[in-house]
Amino acid sequence: MDVRSQVSMVFHLDKCIGCHTCSIACKNIWTDRKGAEYMWWNNVETKPGTGYPTKWEDQRIYKGGWERTGDGVALKGAGKRRGLTNIFHNPNLPVIDDYYEPFTYKYLDLIESPAGDDQPTARPISMITGEPMDIKMGPNWDDDLSGTPDYARNDPNLEALSPAEREAMFQLERMAFFYLPRICNHCLNPACVASCPSGAIYKRGEDGIVLINQEVCRGWRMCVTACPYKKSYYNWATGKSEKCILCYPRLEAGYAPACMHSCVGRIRYLGVMLYDAERIERVASSPTEDLVENQLGMILDPFDPEVILAAKANGIADSTIHAAQNSPTYKFVKKWKLALPLHPEFRTLPMLFYVPPLLPVMASVKPVDNEQQAEKMHEIAKYWPDNWLYDTSTKDLWGTLDQVRMPLKYMASLFSAGDTEQVKDRLKKLMAVRVHRRHTTVGDIDAEQAQRALFEADLTAELADEIYYLTSLAKFNDRFVIPAAHREQAIEMLEFAGDVKGSTGFGFKSGSATRGS
C-alpha cells in the first residue's frame, strides 16, 4: 500500500445555477493575459450541448485520454511513439477556432468618432490580429441552448440514446437542461503528464495537483491533445501550455480556490482523499463496466488504523490525515456514494466528482385539467388556457426514474461510462433525502413512506440528515477542508533553518532595502 493524499473536488450539480461567477473569478486572476484570452480554466457548459471546445467529449475527433490495450492502457493520440513521430505537426491538435477567436470592441470609436449623421459603433476586433472580425463563436456560446439543432443535438453523449429517445428528449414540453461546470480534474492517471515530451508537467506528490513548469515546457503541445477534458491550453503568444493550477498559492495559504470561494450556489466542495497509488495502473486498465467501482475502491478509509499507519510511513502529516477524516469529498464520494467522476471511460481517474442532478431528471410535465382552477381566478387575471402542470411531486418514488425527462442513459454516458445503475443509485439517494426531509419539515409524506424511501436507497435517517446538512446548510469550513501545506517542512529539507534563527535584528547587515530605490 502506497498511501498518497490528493486534493479532490465535488460539484453538486443540483445546486448549480449556471451564473458563471466561477469562470469570471478564475479569468480575472489567471487568464486575463495576451494569448490566454480564449482560455477558460474553469468553464460552465449547458448540457445537452457541444461544450468547450466544441464536441470535446468526442475522442474520435480529439484523440484524448487512454485506451485499453490488452493488459494495460496506452495514450490514444499521444505517447512516446505517436508523440515523437508527430512532433513537427500534431494531427490531433485542436485549433483556436474549435474554442473561439478572442475578440474585443473598439470602444474608443464611440467617443472619438467625428460628428456625423450616424451613431458611431464599436466594431468587434480580433484580439489576435487586431483586425475587425465577424464573431462566429465566443465564451458560453451555447449557454442555455438546449434543444437547438447546432448545439444540444450535436452533444456526443446523445449517441447512447436511440433516435426516438432523442426526439422525445427535445420535445418542447419535456425539454430540460442542466449545467456542467468543469475545471482540471487533477487526475490520478493524468494523460497530460504522460504525453509531455519535455517532462514539464508533473503531479505534486504532497497534494496531487497537476502543474506545468513553464520554464521546462517547450510548447510541443502534446498535452492539449492528450487531455480528454481539453483542460490543457496552448498559449499562442508565449508558445507554452497552461492549465488550472487549482489556485495552489491560495490553497497553500489555507484559502479555497477562487472558483470555489466565489461559487454563488455553493455547489463546490474541496477536501483531501487518501488513495493507494500502487493500484493506479491496475484500476486505469480495468474493464469499462468496473471503472467507477474500482476507482472508488482505491480511495482509502482515513479512519482505518492500517491506512493511517501506512500514511504516516509515507510522510503524510497528521494534520493531513485529520483533514482526510473530515473531508466533505470523502463523504460525498465514498461514504454516501453520491458523486461520480466525469467520463470515467477516458481512464485518467479524474479526482473531480459530480453529484448528478436530480431536478431536470425527475420533473415532468403532465396533462391536467385546469378548468376548476381557472374559474376561481378574477376576471381580469391573465389566464393561459393550457392543460400542463410542471410536476415535481415525489409520490411515485422510483416509478418515474425509468421514464424521466433526461434519460438515465444520457446521464450514464456522462458520469458512469454507460452504467445506468450507478446513476440510478445516486438519484435514488438524492430522492430519498428529499422525501425524508419533506416528511420532517412539511409533513405531507407519512413516516412509513419516508422510511421506505430511505430503506430502498440504502440510507438511514441519520445519514440522510447528514447529507441534507452538507448539501443545504454547510458553512465555508464544512465545504472546504484544506490541509495545511507544510511548506515549512519542505524548506527545512532543503536548508538548515536553524542558521537563520536569531539573525534577524542582530549581528551585521550587508546592504539594506530602501523604499523607492
Added chain:
Amino acid sequence: MSTVDLFNAFLFIAYPYIAGFVFLLGTIYRYRETGFKVSSLSSQFLEGDALFWGIVPFHIGLLVLFFGHLSAFLFPQLTLAWNAEPLRLIILESTGFIFAVSTLFSLIFLLYRRLTNPRIRAVTTTMDYVIELLLLVQVFFGCWVAVAFRWGSSWFAADLTPYLWSLLTFTPDTTAVYALPWQIKVHIVGAFTILLMVPFTRLIHFLVAPLHYIFRPYQQVMWNWDRKGIRDPRTAWSAARPKNN
C-alpha cells in the same frame, strides 16, 4: 598579405571561431537566464492545415541534409568508398538533392503562409523573417552547388572535412577552401552564420529536442520534501547539509 587574403582569412578562420564562440556562450546564457524562451513558437494552434504541407517536408528535409553533411564530416573515408561506385554515388547525390529541393519549396511555402495569414503575421518577429530568409538563401545555394559543381559528397569529404577538422583542432588550414568557387564559399559562410544565429532565433529549439522522453516513465510525481524521511525525528534540522551558512 593582400586585401583578398585578409578577407578570406577573416571569413574562413576568424568568422567560424566568432560564430562558434557566440553560439556556445549565447545558448548557455539563453538557457540559464531565460529558460522560458528556449523553444520555438508553434503557430499550429492558429492555423494547422496548411502548416502540415510545409512543416513536415521542411523538417524531414533539413534533418536528412544535416545528417548527410554530418556523416561526410565524421566518416569521410566511408563516404568516399561508398561513392567509388558511380551508381551508389548517383543514388546518394540524387537523394540529397531531392530532399534539398523539397526543403527549398517547403521553406518558400512556409514563408508565403507567414506573410499572407494575418494570424501568423501577428505572432511573427523580425528574427523569424531573418532566419527564414537565411535558411532559404543557404538551401538555394546548396542546390546550386549540387547542380553546378558535381559531386559534392565526394569533394566535401576530401576538401571540406579536413578544413573543418583543422578548425576544430585549432590548426586552421584553409588552402583547399580558398580555391573553391564563390557559390560554395557563400554556402560555407552561410552555414557559420546560421550557427551564429542559433541563440538569437527560434532555431534554438533543436537543442532541446525531447529525446529523453523515450527513456522516462510516463507518469511524473514530484515531491517538495523527502516523504520517507520527513516524519523521522532524526531527519529534522539536519537531513540536508546547511547551504545558507
